[in-house]
Amino acid sequence: MKVFMIFISAAIVNNFVLTYFLGICPFLGVSKRFDTAINMGMATTFVMTLTAAITWLINNYILIPFDVTFLEYVTFIIAISSLVQFVEMFIRKNSPPLYRSLGIFLPLITTNCAILGLALFAVLREYSFIESIFFGVGAGAGFTLALVIMSGIREELEFADVPKSLQGAPMTLLVAGMLALAFMGFAGLLSV
Numbered sequence: 001m002k003v004f005m006i007f008i009s010a011a012i013v014n015n016f017v018l019t020y021f022l023g024i025c026p027f028l029g030v031s032k033r034f035d036t037a038i039n040m041g042m043a044t045t046f047v048m049t050l051t052a053a054i055t056w057l058i059n060n061y062i063l064i065p066f067d068v069t070f071l072e073y074v075t076f077i078i079a080i081s082s083l084v085q086f087v088e089m090f091i092r093k094n095s096p097p098l099y100r101s102l103g104i105f106l107p108l109i110t111t112n113c114a115i116l117g118l119a120l121f122a123v124l125r126e127y128s129f130i131e132s133i134f135f136g137v138g139a140g141a142g143f144t145l146a147l148v149i150m151s152g153i154r155e156e157l158e159f160a161d162v163p164k165s166l167q168g169a170p171m172t173l174l175v176a177g178m179l180a181l182a183f184m185g186f187a188g189l190l191s192v
Helices: 002-013 024-029 034-063 069-094 096-105 107-111 113-124 129-157 169-184
Strands: none
Touching (some): 002 129, 024 107, 024 129, 034 069, 034 096, 034 107, 034 113, 069 096, 069 107, 113 129
């Protein structure tokens, strides 16, 4: 039951994008079209899940036993960048159209602060291996959810009569702020 609560907490209650404001760059950059948003969300979820597992292993079997926990940031960043390279090569080989549609945002997963935040939060909360994996899947699902909601709204706004002064970035930021306010309504429902 606790792993389910960790998943729901990471996906909805403590959504990385709309509650912690982590991963805003790809959130704003890739959420113009639904298909691109869902693909970026899936790639990020995959990387987050693997990151949760690998950084837990690194932390518990290397950093803590050798008392070098001060190297957390460096080792986590190296692990994340390696995973992203793996995902990028896989997508480039198996789905060139998806690779082209994600463009520069695929390599930017490496610098997505939501992924590093996931690794650090899992350590701070002292999750077990299974709990870390559920946390990674939940955080990825929440990231995907935020992207999909935003892309749906942005696609609908293309057909709306938006005042000229609010078109483009101003409207995008207003919608993002309203979504963040909506998700803040879940605050305090779960404390995992």
